[in-house]
Amino acid sequence: xEKELRKEEPRLMKxxxxxxEAAIRANIDAYFGYPITPxxxxxxxxxxxxPNRKDKKTVVLQAESEVASINMVYGAAGAGAxxxxxxxxxGISLMQEGISYIASAQLPCLIVNVVRGGPGLGTIQPSQGxxxxxxxxxxxxxxxxxxxxxxSVQEMADFVFDAFRLAEKYRNPAMILADGALGQMMEKxxxxxxxxxxxxxxxxxxxxxxKDRNHNIITSLFIQPEEMEKVNLQLQKKYEDMxxxxxxxxxxxxxxxxLLVAFGLSAxxxxxxxxxxxxxxxxxxxxxxxxxxxxxxxxxxxxxxKVEFILDVEMNAGQMVEDVRLAVEGKVPVYFKxxxxxxxxxxxxILREVESILEKQNVLHD
Amino acid sequence: xxxxxxxxxxxxxxxxxxxxxxxxxxxxxxxxxxGHSVVHNVLMEVVDELDIQDKTIGVAPVGCxxxxxxxxxxxxxEAAHGRASAVATxxxxxxxxxxxxxxxGDGDLAAxxxxxTIHTVNRGENILIVFINNGIYGMTxxxxxxxxxxxxxxxxxxxxRDVHMAGYPLKITDLIAQxxxxxYVTRQSVHNPNAVRKLKKAVTKAFEYQMQNKGTCxxxxxxNCPSGWKMTPVETIKYLxxxxxxxxxxxxxxxxxx
Ligand SMILES: Cc1ncc(C[n+]2csc(CCOP(=O)(O)OP(=O)(O)O)c2C)c(N)n1
Ligand code: SF4
Numbered sequence: 195x196e197k198e199l200r201k202e203e204p205r206l207m208k209x210x211x212x213x214x215e216a217a218i219r220a221n222i223d224a225y226f227g228y229p230i231t232p233x234x235x236x237x238x239x240x241x242x243x244x245p246n247r248k249d250k251k252t253v254v255l256q257a258e259s260e261v262a263s264i265n266m267v268y269g270a271a272g273a274g275a276x277x278x279x280x281x282x283x284x285g286i287s288l289m290q291e292g293i294s295y296i297a298s299a300q301l302p303c304l305i306v307n308v309v310r311g312g313p314g315l316g317t318i319q320p321s322q323g324x325x326x327x328x329x330x331x332x333x334x335x336x337x338x339x340x341x342x343x344x345x346s347v348q349e350m351a352d353f354v355f356d357a358f359r360l361a362e363k364y365r366n367p368a369m370i371l372a373d374g375a376l377g378q379m380m381e382k383x384x385x386x387x388x389x390x391x392x393x394x395x396x397x398x399x400x401x402x403x404x405k406d407r408n409h410n411i412i413t414s415l416f417i418q419p420e421e422m423e424k425v426n427l428q429l430q431k432k433y434e435d436m437x438x439x440x441x442x443x444x445x446x447x448x449x450x451x452x453l454l455v456a457f458g459l460s461a462x463x464x465x466x467x468x469x470x471x472x473x474x475x476x477x478x479x480x481x482x483x484x485x486x487x488x489x490x491x492x493x494x495x496x497x498x499x500k501v502e503f504i505l506d507v508e509m510n511a512g513q514m515v516e517d518v519r520l521a522v523e524g525k526v527p528v529y530f531k532x533x534x535x536x537x538x539x540x541x542x543x544i545l546r547e548v549e550s551i552l553e554k555q556n557v558l559h560d
Numbered sequence: 561x562x563x564x565x566x567x568x569x570x571x572x573x574x575x576x577x578x579x580x581x582x583x584x585x586x587x588x589x590x591x592x593x594x595g596h597s598v599v600h601n602v603l604m605e606v607v608d609e610l611d612i613q614d615k616t617i618g619v620a621p622v623g624c625x626x627x628x629x630x631x632x633x634x635x636x637x638e639a640a641h642g643r644a645s646a647v648a649t650x651x652x653x654x655x656x657x658x659x660x661x662x663x664x665g666d667g668d669l670a671a672x673x674x675x676x677t678i679h680t681v682n683r684g685e686n687i688l689i690v691f692i693n694n695g696i697y698g699m700t701x702x703x704x705x706x707x708x709x710x711x712x713x714x715x716x717x718x719x720x721r722d723v724h725m726a727g728y729p730l731k732i733t734d735l736i737a738q739x740x741x742x743x744y745v746t747r748q749s750v751h752n753p754n755a756v757r758k759l760k761k762a763v764t765k766a767f768e769y770q771m772q773n774k775g776t777c778x779x780x781x782x783x784n785c786p787s788g789w790k791m792t793p794v795e796t797i798k799y800l801x802x803x804x805x806x807x808x809x810x811x812x813x814x815x816x817x818x
Contacts, residue, residue, distance in 0.1 A: 223654050224650070224653060224654050226650065253653045253654060255649075255653060257646070257679075258675055258676070258679035259675060261643065261646070261675075261676070262643070262646040262649075262675070262676050262679065263646075265639065265640065265643040265646035265647050265650065265676070266646050266647070266649050266650035266653070267650060268637070268639070268640075268643075268647055268650060269619070269637060269639075269646065269647035269648060269649060269650025269651040269652075270650035270651065270653065270654045271650075272637045272647075272650075272651065273617070273637075273650070273651045273654050273655050274654075275654040277650070277654070291640055291643075292640060292643070295639075295640050299637075299638075399635075400617050400635035400636065400637055400651065401617075401635065401655065401658070402613075402614045402615050402616065402617060402634075402635055402655075402658055403613055403614055403633065403634050403635045404614050405614070409584075409629075409632075409633050409634055409635050409636065410635045410636075411629045411630075411635070411636055411637075411638070412636070412637040412638065413620075413629065413637070413638035414638065415626060415627075415638055
């Protein structure tokens, strides 16, 4: 991408802070949010840093709630601003009303969910328990977010640019879905270039009706069923077009007999599993979806033709595994390995799971 | 305005009044005698007179005035139920040079949106909040609102509002006036031409204060809902005068110390 422009030295940063710094460099016009662990460093960083950037006129506002934050995002996005919010699971639940409205009104914005264990107040430890909510709508009605799942602090920063690019291209809210560990851990990061994301014109925005155009209206109300259906169909068409943006990464899948599928931090752990397994002579490969919506159904379907089974690894009770099974369509067995409540499977645990499935399969073959 | 009109018989007339360009040529959907349409007219006449059509951005509520954006010929955003002042905050913060107002009913502003309303005013957001208090949920068929008076019959208080069960009518405007972020808080009505003129003055002042970055201006309009109240429009005027105004007295609650 902009790698050639990156002349800066790598820095050691927390995921949340790298994301916040990337947002400043993406020239966001506004950030609205409400503190919640494990992502409060995003607003803290912005509050601290933005006043020191002479050339930036970024609005950073601590709202009274997540409900208010997301509606401020709606207002600002409708006014044509590049705007974002961030939160963690319970806060994102409160935002669902607003997210549904933003999706319907077709406004671009970035919503960051640094996921913690749930349901309910849950725990502040990392989790991937919000996959369903992020990828299947979450709020009411037929809609989707563009969902990007980083697996490193580097990607926490990079995906801010990607998310805005996609959100503005499709006039659709985008979400960065990262588990709590990615927000909290420190890693080396080379930051994206300041101002490296050109502004997208927004002639539809409410910036004040001028003589040369009709008044602009931002709404999600289409009271006539015929009209509402038209809007719904248009949204579905947009989601179809978005399928071309699907992104994933593969590790050692060329000769794999066992395929691991995992996103985010789970995928980082599974990379280690691939190495450990191969040391033992088990040919394991890994597919890591980068966009959770759109989802790499096609590629998983192709790979399922070549492997004996698939093991889906997540930090939840098994959510993405449903999409993996949809992709595989029963051609090979799809197993699931997950831990919840802020617990994370170790590479050894996952490898044991692979081995025990292999044993069971061999018994069946005998 | 002030154009010459030539009639078929050759008579020349001076046009002294016409629909301002700030109102679209779309018929209102409001029930006959409803206050919403009058308040719309007043707002847009002021926008027209101050020549701020290109600078004004409105936020419409969920409620009977949900389609306000069809009638007001200015850029507008439709907000979720109760969230209008948060949406207005978002707009104003990124477009501080524009004039932003929200238009909300009592269910919208004083029930589901109480938190957003209080905090918006408490931050002193430099916007105008227009609050139509008709004491009822008009759009959903006449249910009890926070502002419904004691004993008032609605579809969810069929034996009259029992304050021991349903609590007391919320004088949210009085609460708002206490907040340091509130610059100008007034309670007006549109039940007769004199009241309409007063409302117009209040709206004009509010926009002028916003141009001077003074803080939140809050205008309550005690209004009527003939359909929800199950009364003729004329009866609603009497009810306003005899029952509503004593509880919600008209006049300024907070005026700038000049
Ligand atoms: C979240 C949500 N809850 C409930 C509703 C249903 N609803 C629509 S309008 C309304 C009441 C509006 O009353 P008010 O704000 O007093 O305005 P009026 O119609 O009287 O002008 C309600 C409860 C909704 N649209 N959204
Ligand atoms: S229901 Fe009431 S508030 Fe709604 S348009 Fe009719 S009279 Fe007006």
